[in-house]
Amino acid sequence: MTQVDERSTTDGSRVAIDTVTSGRPWTEPLRSVYRAPWVAARRWREQGGRVVGLLGGCAPRELIMAAGMLPMRLRPAALDAEPPAPLPDGLARELTPSTAAVLAALWGGGLRWIDALLIGRDCEAHTKLFYVLRELAAERPDRLPPVAFSDMLRLPSRTSARYNRRRLADLRGVVGGWAERSISDAELVAAVADSARTAAALAALDELRIARRVSGADALLAAVAAQMLPGPAVREALAAAAGPPRTDVVPVFLTGSDLDDTHAYEAIEQAGAAIVGEDHGWGDDGREVAAATSDPLDGIVDRYQFSARRSARAGLERVVRTAERVRRSGARGVLQVIRPDDEASAWELPALRAALPDLPVHSVRLAQEDRPALREATAEILSTIGAIRV
Amino acid sequence: MSDASALRRRPELRCTAEISRYQRAWFAALRERVADGEPFAVLSADSPHEIYRAMDIPYVVVQWWSSLIAAKQLGPRYLSTLASAGYPDTLEQYNALPFGELLADDPGTAPWGGLPRPTILQGALSSDSMRQLYETWARRSGAAFYPLERSVDVRWKVEADWWEQLPEHWDEFLAAERLDLLTDELTGLIHSLERATGRRFDETSFAEAMRLSNEQARLNRGTRDLVARTVPAPVSAGETMPAVMIPQWHRGSGWARDAARLLNAEIRERVEEGVAAHPGERLRLMWLGRGLWSSLGLYQHFQERHDAVFVWSMYLGLAADGYLRSFDGGRDPLRALAARFVPVGEELRMPTWSSAWHLKEAKLHRIDGVVSLGEEDFFSVRRLEEAGIPVLSVRANNVDRRTWSEAELTDLVDRFIEERVWPARHERSA
Ligand code: SF4
Numbered sequence: 001m002t003q004v005d006e007r008s009t010t011d012g013s014r015v016a017i018d019t020v021t022s023g024r025p026w027t028e029p030l031r032s033v034y035r036a037p038w039v040a041a042r043r044w045r046e047q048g049g050r051v052v053g054l055l056g057g058c059a060p061r062e063l064i065m066a067a068g069m070l071p072m073r074l075r076p077a078a079l080d081a082e083p084p085a086p087l088p089d090g091l092a093r094e095l096t097p098s099t100a101a102v103l104a105a106l107w108g109g110g111l112r113w114i115d116a117l118l119i120g121r122d123c124e125a126h127t128k129l130f131y132v133l134r135e136l137a138a139e140r141p142d143r144l145p146p147v148a149f150s151d152m153l154r155l156p157s158r159t160s161a162r163y164n165r166r167r168l169a170d171l172r173g174v175v176g177g178w179a180e181r182s183i184s185d186a187e188l189v190a191a192v193a194d195s196a197r198t199a200a201a202l203a204a205l206d207e208l209r210i211a212r213r214v215s216g217a218d219a220l221l222a223a224v225a226a227q228m229l230p231g232p233a234v235r236e237a238l239a240a241a242a243g244p245p246r247t248d249v250v251p252v253f254l255t256g257s258d259l260d261d262t263h264a265y266e267a268i269e270q271a272g273a274a275i276v277g278e279d280h281g282w283g284d285d286g287r288e289v290a291a292a293t294s295d296p297l298d299g300i301v302d303r304y305q306f307s308a309r310r311s312a313r314a315g316l317e318r319v320v321r322t323a324e325r326v327r328r329s330g331a332r333g334v335l336q337v338i339r340p341d342d343e344a345s346a347w348e349l350p351a352l353r354a355a356l357p358d359l360p361v362h363s364v365r366l367a368q369e370d371r372p373a374l375r376e377a378t379a380e381i382l383s384t385i386g387a388i389r390v
Numbered sequence: 391m392s393d394a395s396a397l398r399r400r401p402e403l404r405c406t407a408e409i410s411r412y413q414r415a416w417f418a419a420l421r422e423r424v425a426d427g428e429p430f431a432v433l434s435a436d437s438p439h440e441i442y443r444a445m446d447i448p449y450v451v452v453q454w455w456s457s458l459i460a461a462k463q464l465g466p467r468y469l470s471t472l473a474s475a476g477y478p479d480t481l482e483q484y485n486a487l488p489f490g491e492l493l494a495d496d497p498g499t500a501p502w503g504g505l506p507r508p509t510i511l512q513g514a515l516s517s518d519s520m521r522q523l524y525e526t527w528a529r530r531s532g533a534a535f536y537p538l539e540r541s542v543d544v545r546w547k548v549e550a551d552w553w554e555q556l557p558e559h560w561d562e563f564l565a566a567e568r569l570d571l572l573t574d575e576l577t578g579l580i581h582s583l584e585r586a587t588g589r590r591f592d593e594t595s596f597a598e599a600m601r602l603s604n605e606q607a608r609l610n611r612g613t614r615d616l617v618a619r620t621v622p623a624p625v626s627a628g629e630t631m632p633a634v635m636i637p638q639w640h641r642g643s644g645w646a647r648d649a650a651r652l653l654n655a656e657i658r659e660r661v662e663e664g665v666a667a668h669p670g671e672r673l674r675l676m677w678l679g680r681g682l683w684s685s686l687g688l689y690q691h692f693q694e695r696h697d698a699v700f701v702w703s704m705y706l707g708l709a710a711d712g713y714l715r716s717f718d719g720g721r722d723p724l725r726a727l728a729a730r731f732v733p734v735g736e737e738l739r740m741p742t743w744s745s746a747w748h749l750k751e752a753k754l755h756r757i758d759g760v761v762s763l764g765e766e767d768f769f770s771v772r773r774l775e776e777a778g779i780p781v782l783s784v785r786a787n788n789v790d791r792r793t794w795s796e797a798e799l800t801d802l803v804d805r806f807i808e809e810r811v812w813p814a815r816h817e818r819s820a
């Protein structure tokens with residue numbers, strides 16, 4: 001998602017961040033990678049490691065881990081310390097704000113902290129970005145890092161399952177090329193096991209969140225950071241997560257567009273809600289994880305093919321899974337936040353309402369990506385929550 | 391913008407009227423067949439109609455029906471029906487309009503008596519929301535939905551000259567796993583259709599449908615070449631759009647092949663007799679993007695005003711370059727069909743392919759200026775402009791009349807011709 005640019009944040013919000021963090025030191029390492037991932041990347045690379053930037057949540061990070069590299073999912077709002085030069089007008093229009101941000105960073109010579117880029121097929125905007133990068137690279141091959149695309153299909157059919165396996169096997173070769181070695185089955189098994197340990201830690205955090213002992217903003221922070229940091233660092237931070245239960249907040253479930261902006265979560269929660277779960281592509285309740293299978297590629301494919309996260313390219317069966325997540329979270333209402341480049345979520349709304357007849361489901365469309373629009377939308381969110389509380 | 395003022399197309403060809411008459415009669419007959427209890431499929435333009443043709447399952451293509459809705463100025467009404475039922479009205483309008491019609495449930499005002507309620511829906515998952523849209527539509531209509539995946543060309547290096555390679559060498563030019571995927575999906579689709587309709591898929595009929603569709607594509611190539619190399623152009627894009635597209639929606643039938651032949655013959659006759667769309671032609675224009683089906687006359691307006699003729703649209707261009715897939719030498723016609731649909735959309739939207747093709751077609755047609763509507767066209771614009779061909783990019787959606795008006799558009803194009811096309815033309819001839 002494209003988010004408000006934190007680097008341009010005024011002193012006022014800086015204070016807000018500090019107040020929010022205070023008393024929860026376990027969030028500190030998570031917040032620093034969230035804010036400035038390039039610092040963690042440089043540290044990793046200084047020790048001789050390589051970093052692969054992932055665009056999207058369905059680029060198979062397990063492959064990167066198995067190759068001994070660090071997969072860091074890119075936040076389009078935190079790509080570099082310096083803002084990139086703007087893209088030519090027509091080129092920016094080809095893309096969504098978030099893919100344009102990634103392209104601007106790459107093309108402007110930024111993002112030097114990644115050694116390669118793996119784009120997942122979260123949405124067709126990612127496909128388009130891949131095509132655009134390929135076209136630009138044909139002109140200026142020196143200007144881009146190696147790029148690959150992960151085409152994981154989502155239909156629950158055998159034909160898609162077969163195709164996904166072939167793609168993943170090919171990608172294994174490509175990623176091996178980046179690491180200049182081949183990836184063994186044992187390494188894949190180890191990567192899957194490490195992911196499962198992190199997922200278990202996130203699942204435990206999810207329980208704390210449902211008990212309202214951890215805020216939705218912190219849970220999101222953890223989920224985002226877990227897609228950037230090495231597993232052991234994430235687990236170490238999460239092991240210390242806890243807080244006193246809060247009874248003065250209304251549990252709400254968040255659905256709709258991918259959201260990696262903890263400020264948006266804070267805005268909602270400061271108004272008296274607790275976001276006790278979400279189904280968008282940045283959240284992670286630790287419940288979608290590659291199973292340990294005899295052929296490790298099987299478990300990895302299944303994880304991505306059958307994911308119920310993110311609405312883009314999903315079917316309505318996802319709504320059933322979302323409803324289950326809502327029930328499990330104990331939410332008393334559902335808030336759907338739709339960002340401008342999200343073409344899919346709005347189609348889910350009637351089905352979601354039908355699946356949760358006893359709960360209020362409110363939908364908010366953010367007209368724009370900029371900060372005033374976000375503030376305005378937050379006001380709408382607040383009134384929605386007000387309605388839910390009645 | 392007032393609907394009543396919609397610019398009507400002045401006919402240029404005899405065959406267009408004949409083709410349109412056939413379309414009406416065909417649709418009336420289809421409605422009767424469906425009323426008699428036959429299965430009825432509604433298919434997205436990028437799904438393999440040829441299978442339905444071979445199984446004699448009556449079908450209508452969504453995009454054709456949507457263009458009819460737009461032509462009858464019913465778009466805004468169906469979009470607001472969608473919105474009031476809680477569905478989005480600003481996404482996938484081209485695919486969603488007939489669903490809006492279904493929800494409006496008012497056959498009295500619907501085009502041509504209305505689209506019958508489908509028993510089968512088929513769509514390729516070409517956008518983020520196609521699956522939800524079609525599943526919703528299926529739920530609300532009671533139809534079975536058969537989705538097809540849309541795979542991505544993940545190769546880092548792709549050759550650009552698809553129009554040269556695909557017709558004969560598709561099995562080497564396209565990635566094998568993508569062909570395997572769609573061939574396997576089509577095999578499954580055939581079984582599903584056999585079970586759902588009780589009809590048998592006959593290989594002989596299918597191969598024949600594929601042969602006829604290839605013949606149609608070859609005829610369209612010939613037609614395109616005639617238009618491209620003849621100055622002044624024998625026919626304008628506003629005329630070829632319906633004359634090409636109606637037969638395209640009947641691809642694989644003898645009638646469609648014959649219609650393409652008729653079109654080709656009439657244009658050839660005009661070329662031989664020196665009959666032009668606009669004898670005073672001084673500028674040749676290209677229309678990039680989806681057509682303004684609700685005001686085809688708009689294309690002709692610039693002839694009187696500037697002696698500028700729209701000679702190119704993607705409709706004839708793609709019909710000429712996008713469909714031919716030979717399956718001689720014992721190759722499987724079902725895999726050839728997959729090869730027709732694996733790259734659909736990439737020709738138009740994958741910059742490596744689209745920009746190369748647009749430039750090639752512009753040069754072939756001796757284009758002086760390009761109007762691009764609602765397209766992601768950065769790379770095409772750049773290449774065309776580099777070749778000295780000015781481009782006007784307009785942000786609008788062809789079937790959503792809320793996003794453009796004839797008056798504004800005419801004004802933009804008028805100014806574009808005066809301020810950019812003529813100067814560029816003078817520069818080239820200097
Ligand atoms: S739709 Fe979501 S995943 Fe796709 S580019 Fe936009 S924010 Fe990113």
Ligand code: SF4
Pocket residue numbers: 410413454457458459461632635636683
């Ligand atoms: S001109 Fe357009 S709307 Fe009219 S019949 Fe032909 S395709 Fe349909």
